[in-house]
Amino acid sequence: MTILVDEHTKVVYQGLTGSQGRFYGLRNRAYGTQVVAGTNPRKAGTDVEGVPVFATVGEAVQATGATVSCIFVPAPGVLPAVLEAAGAGVELVVVITEGVPTHDQARMFATVSRDFPATRLLGPNCPGVISPGRCNIGITAGEIARGDGPVGIVSRSGTLTYQALHELTQAGVGQTTCVGIGGDPVPGTTFVDCLALFEADPDTRVVMLIGEIGGSAEEEAAEYVGQMATPVVGYVAGLSAPVGRRMGHAGAIVSGSRGTARAKIEALGRAGVAVGRDPSEAARLVAEVVAGL
Amino acid sequence: MDLYEYQGKQFLASLGVPTPAGEAVDDPEAVVAAAERLGFPVVVKAQVRVGGRGKAGGIRVATDAGEARAAAGAILGMDISGHRVERVWVERAWDIAAEHYVSFTLDRAARCHLGLLSARGGVDIEAVAAEVPGAVARLHIDPIDGLSLAQCREWVSTAALDDVPSVDALVELLGRLWIAYSEGDAELVEVNPLVVTAGGELVALDAKVTLDDSAAFRHDWEDYAATQAGDERERAARARGLQYVGLDGTVGIIANGAGLAMSTIDVVSQVGGTAANFLDIGGGAKAEVMAAALEVVNADPKVTVIFVNIFGGITRGEEVAKGIVAALGRVAITSPIVVRLDGTNAAEGRTILAAHESERLLSRPTMVDAARAAVELAARSGWPSGAPGVAPAEGPAGRPDVGRVP
Numbered sequence: 001m002t003i004l005v006d007e008h009t010k011v012v013y014q015g016l017t018g019s020q021g022r023f024y025g026l027r028n029r030a031y032g033t034q035v036v037a038g039t040n041p042r043k044a045g046t047d048v049e050g051v052p053v054f055a056t057v058g059e060a061v062q063a064t065g066a067t068v069s070c071i072f073v074p075a076p077g078v079l080p081a082v083l084e085a086a087g088a089g090v091e092l093v094v095v096i097t098e099g100v101p102t103h104d105q106a107r108m109f110a111t112v113s114r115d116f117p118a119t120r121l122l123g124p125n126c127p128g129v130i131s132p133g134r135c136n137i138g139i140t141a142g143e144i145a146r147g148d149g150p151v152g153i154v155s156r157s158g159t160l161t162y163q164a165l166h167e168l169t170q171a172g173v174g175q176t177t178c179v180g181i182g183g184d185p186v187p188g189t190t191f192v193d194c195l196a197l198f199e200a201d202p203d204t205r206v207v208m209l210i211g212e213i214g215g216s217a218e219e220e221a222a223e224y225v226g227q228m229a230t231p232v233v234g235y236v237a238g239l240s241a242p243v244g245r246r247m248g249h250a251g252a253i254v255s256g257s258r259g260t261a262r263a264k265i266e267a268l269g270r271a272g273v274a275v276g277r278d279p280s281e282a283a284r285l286v287a288e289v290v291a292g293l
Numbered sequence: 294m295d296l297y298e299y300q301g302k303q304f305l306a307s308l309g310v311p312t313p314a315g316e317a318v319d320d321p322e323a324v325v326a327a328a329e330r331l332g333f334p335v336v337v338k339a340q341v342r343v344g345g346r347g348k349a350g351g352i353r354v355a356t357d358a359g360e361a362r363a364a365a366g367a368i369l370g371m372d373i374s375g376h377r378v379e380r381v382w383v384e385r386a387w388d389i390a391a392e393h394y395v396s397f398t399l400d401r402a403a404r405c406h407l408g409l410l411s412a413r414g415g416v417d418i419e420a421v422a423a424e425v426p427g428a429v430a431r432l433h434i435d436p437i438d439g440l441s442l443a444q445c446r447e448w449v450s451t452a453a454l455d456d457v458p459s460v461d462a463l464v465e466l467l468g469r470l471w472i473a474y475s476e477g478d479a480e481l482v483e484v485n486p487l488v489v490t491a492g493g494e495l496v497a498l499d500a501k502v503t504l505d506d507s508a509a510f511r512h513d514w515e516d517y518a519a520t521q522a523g524d525e526r527e528r529a530a531r532a533r534g535l536q537y538v539g540l541d542g543t544v545g546i547i548a549n550g551a552g553l554a555m556s557t558i559d560v561v562s563q564v565g566g567t568a569a570n571f572l573d574i575g576g577g578a579k580a581e582v583m584a585a586a587l588e589v590v591n592a593d594p595k596v597t598v599i600f601v602n603i604f605g606g607i608t609r610g611e612e613v614a615k616g617i618v619a620a621l622g623r624v625a626i627t628s629p630i631v632v633r634l635d636g637t638n639a640a641e642g643r644t645i646l647a648a649h650e651s652e653r654l655l656s657r658p659t660m661v662d663a664a665r666a667a668v669e670l671a672a673r674s675g676w677p678s679g680a681p682g683v684a685p686a687e688g689p690a691g692r693p694d695v696g697r698v699p
Contacts, residue, residue: 157552
């Protein structure tokens, strides 16, 4: 099994008519994802290489049965786009867009969790989610992933995730689902959410968790790992990061003594998580655990 | 972006929060003129974005023109924890009856906002919270509902602040601060101390404000932004649209992806080197972006070797390699370059790089191997970034040996 998305998932792309949305939406379709609709109020009735464009997510859902929305609209429009998708009743809203203001992130998370409890938000500023061989939503290169495997991946960083997927695939280790939760301060879906989903998935027999400096999501994950039967392998980036500097991602910042990589690695270590010294070593550790299954 | 105190006060004042009248100036005579306009006594405060300026002598009271001139002379140009004082803020001095504390920020774990209010201001609030846990009243604030009047009154009473001369005035000030934080797109608004003057007035005597750069599109923050970049390298990188953070080491870093760039810095320090910067060039490795990145890193006088770490996903290895080679043709690079290329079609990419390989351009298949090669080259150039023939030591930034499966 997979988590969040599979071959039956139908996806509507908000921002399909923009350059990024078009590029990745069509790539996702070429991968095999059921890309059933796009939205743009000014281009309703047109299509993008055969994908029909609707004025609203509501209309797209009604006409196509889409259950997931993927958002590529520019940052100022993300908050209303998320509320529109949640209001249309989709189960999962994946926000790829980077640079969404922090107060908008807090508002959209609060609104979705209070008014639309059946909708899950993933992102913003995330690469999306891929269940290899079945469904790829977002900007991950599908070629580097391999399906039907025992490994579930959850990560705050895009390229480090790609690195992990690539190395596991090269080592012949497949993945169930790989979830990018994004590097922003208010993620819609957390490490703990994904660990719980992977724990409940009988096919995911090892979880790889890729964290970075800032916040306390890794520490919360470490606490949760204690209740899991599935083994977890980890990696945390930013051991040498200076205090008070934002390292690319809006959420990747050590504030005073809080949010350091060292504290996260120690918390994960105490919880029995094997933590790699670099991304490649973490992938090797995963392969070792898989070999011992 | 972190505002200077004077900008923070201007920001808060523009949203109706009472702050002392004052002027930001950058030479001693202007300090005297400002003080005379404001009326003595005044306080002359160093404008640096680092704590501990009071202890460093960066805050002085002046009761006449001579003292103001002397204070300005002493403070302007002063070095406070590596920050040179270029400007001072001159404000009216107040007789203080009590010092309190208030801040608003995001509680990332709770994914909502957090207000902290305490009767014990003017000191390090984390120390206060550690010593007397009950002394800081914490309030979670819903991002949609905001801070209600009733909530605010209860908060004031929990913090035992109902002995201020006017609770109504305090509640109004807190409401305005909340608006400044939420409508103003701040990531942090901290007033420490929030004082009650001898005359019974409430005044924000200090202001620490961090604005959310991602929200700049809906505000007029150009004046603030103009005073931001202190680092020449960061200005140059920003002008080229690159995600760059200047560090102190000798190995210039270019990577695609923030996580990979951070990880590259870690691996360099693991093998005994020090990174000169964080630089994320985003997806793929287009020749023009790579050329701009190489230019910025190469212009850093401390850099003695450049480590290019690229993972090709959608952009295939051969395109990445061609991009790197094309970039090298466009800019004159003085430092040797070590490239680690991995991902889709990495082998094809490495073949292209191999054709250009020399003492100035090395290619290594793994991150750790490439980091070792880079650190060795940096050491050979005579800079203190590890020594050739010496096993890389686990430095203070090294990795604790935790979390390994037995």
